[in-house]
Amino acid sequence: MPERYNLILNCGSSSVKYKVFISNTETCIAKGIVEKIGSREAGIKHKTENQKIHKVAEVLSHKKAIQLILNFLLHKEKGIIKNASNIKAVGHRFVHGGKYSDAVIVTKEVKTYLKDVTFELAPLHNPYNFQGVEAIEDILPEIPNICVFDTSFHQTIPDYAFIYGLPYRYFQKYKIRRYGFHGTSHNYVYLEAAKLLKKKKASVITCHLGNGSSISAIKDGMCIDTTMGYTPLEGLIMGTRSGDVDPAAVLHIMMEEELQIHEMETILNKQSGLLGISGISNDMREILKEKGKGNPRAILAFRAYCFRVKKYIGAYLGELNGCDAIVFTAGIGENAPQVREEVLKNMENLGIKLDTKKNAQVVGEKGIISADTSKIKVFVIPTNEELMISKIIDKLVKE
Numbered sequence: 005m006p007e008r009y010n011l012i013l014n015c016g017s018s019s020v021k022y023k024v025f026i027s028n029t030e031t032c033i034a035k036g037i038v039e040k041i042g043s044r045e046a047g048i049k050h051k052t053e054n055q056k057i058h059k060v061a062e063v064l065s066h067k068k069a070i071q072l073i074l075n076f077l078l079h080k081e082k083g084i085i086k087n088a089s090n091i092k093a094v095g096h097r098f099v100h101g102g103k104y105s106d107a108v109i110v111t112k113e114v115k116t117y118l119k120d121v122t123f124e125l126a127p128l129h130n131p132y133n134f135q136g137v138e139a140i141e142d143i144l145p146e147i148p149n150i151c152v153f154d155t156s157f158h159q160t161i162p163d164y165a166f167i168y169g170l171p172y173r174y175f176q177k178y179k180i181r182r183y184g185f186h187g188t189s190h191n192y193v194y195l196e197a198a199k200l201l202k203k204k205k206a207s208v209i210t211c212h213l214g215n216g217s218s219i220s221a222i223k224d225g226m227c228i229d230t231t232m233g234y235t236p237l238e239g240l241i242m243g244t245r246s247g248d249v250d251p252a253a254v255l256h257i258m259m260e261e262e263l264q265i266h267e268m269e270t271i272l273n274k275q276s277g278l279l280g281i282s283g284i285s286n287d288m289r290e291i292l293k294e295k296g297k298g299n300p301r302a303i304l305a306f307r308a309y310c311f312r313v314k315k316y317i318g319a320y321l322g323e324l325n326g327c328d329a330i331v332f333t334a335g336i337g338e339n340a341p342q343v344r345e346e347v348l349k350n351m352e353n354l355g356i357k358l359d360t361k362k363n364a365q366v367v368g369e370k371g372i373i374s375a376d377t378s379k380i381k382v383f384v385i386p387t388n389e390e391l392m393i394s395k396i397i398d399k400l401v402k403e
């Protein structure tokens with residue numbers, strides 16, 4: 005039987021990222037991105053073991069972007085996939101899954117639900133994710149499509165943790181509740197942590213600290229709480245998102261500055277967080293650089309970011325009655341030892357002791373950074389959402 009492949013697509017508002025894995029393995033044989041979709045100068049990048057391609061071309065739609073990716077992968081002479089029928093399935097990263105607590109194979113009913121319910125819940129993301137499915141259905145109608153949702157890992161969160169203190173009718177009428185995001189990443193690093201702990205079911209606090217940041221509390225393998233809410237705006241201070249804010253403060257700003265809803269939405273999502281506090285950048289690398297020079301706003305942004313992470317770890321230690329491990333992942337979690345140190349300092353009484361030397365050494369790779377005497381282990385585990393989606397395909401789609 006010829007080798008089979010899992011193609012993973014991540015369609016954003018103006019980009020399509022992809023990875024190709026050999027089915028039933030962790031081997032990624034190709035990856036790339038089409039950026040600035042909708043422009044005459046879209047960037048197209050592909051990387052395989054033998055090829056590294058960077059082109060600029062007109063790409064006006066997501067379908068065109070996906071067609072270009074497939075043309076590259078299935079190229080008659082140089083393509084790494086000989087025949088389209090060697091693609092076992094295409095996995096699509098979806099931000100919002102609404103009611104779905106697991107990944108699903110796309111059917112007519114699934115499509116109807118996604119359009120009718122989730123477009124309203126995640127208008128900035130799900131319609132683009134959906135375009136990926138429609139493109140594959142058009143171009144490769146024989147290949148099954150699998151949707152993997154950022155929200156589904158959080159569907160085990162109990163009602164008292166997901167309900168807001170708002171009139172209940174809004175939950176009934178508009179499905180206003182906490183959903184949580186980054187679930188595929190939290191799930192992946194949790195499973196890796198359980199392997200390191202040599203436990204079938206572990207209790208772990210997973211910290212996904214990237215441009216978007218969230219933390220999850222996982223009890224015996226089940227997510228019981230997470231910091232993001234109805235949208236990814238809630239919880240931690242992020243690159244440009246505010247995280248938790250008193251809604252009364254938002255109303256006051258809107259009133260004082262006579263802002264429209266969409267203007268306030270932009271401020272909360274794109275002009276707040278590290279960028280908003282520091283006035284410098286949303287990028288932690290820049291914040292650390294300026295902090296090193298003694299810039300007071302950079303110091304404040306750094307402290308505020310780390311403080312919020314610490315606060316939620318404390319809350320989750322309470323919810324979990326202690327845990328086996330804390331995991332750091334994503335851009336900041338994997339690469340910024342200074343952030344990890346600031347977050348975990350002075351937590352010895354809760355059973356957490358960092359080995360500062362090991363912490364400084366583990367950058368962008370898997371490692372244990374807690375002291376041998378620490379009751380709670382602390383791991384750095386690089387996330388790999390695409391690999392997680394590929395593994396889900398292997399579970400759902402038979403050869």
Ligand code: ADP
Pocket residue numbers: 213214215216243286287288289292334335336339340
């Ligand atoms: P996302 O996927 O949400 O865009 P990533 O997980 O790629 O985010 O994380 C991006 C963030 O990681 C950047 O904004 C930057 O702040 C941070 N980052 C990346 N490398 C480093 C580093 N070496 N030191 C500190 N922060 C880093």
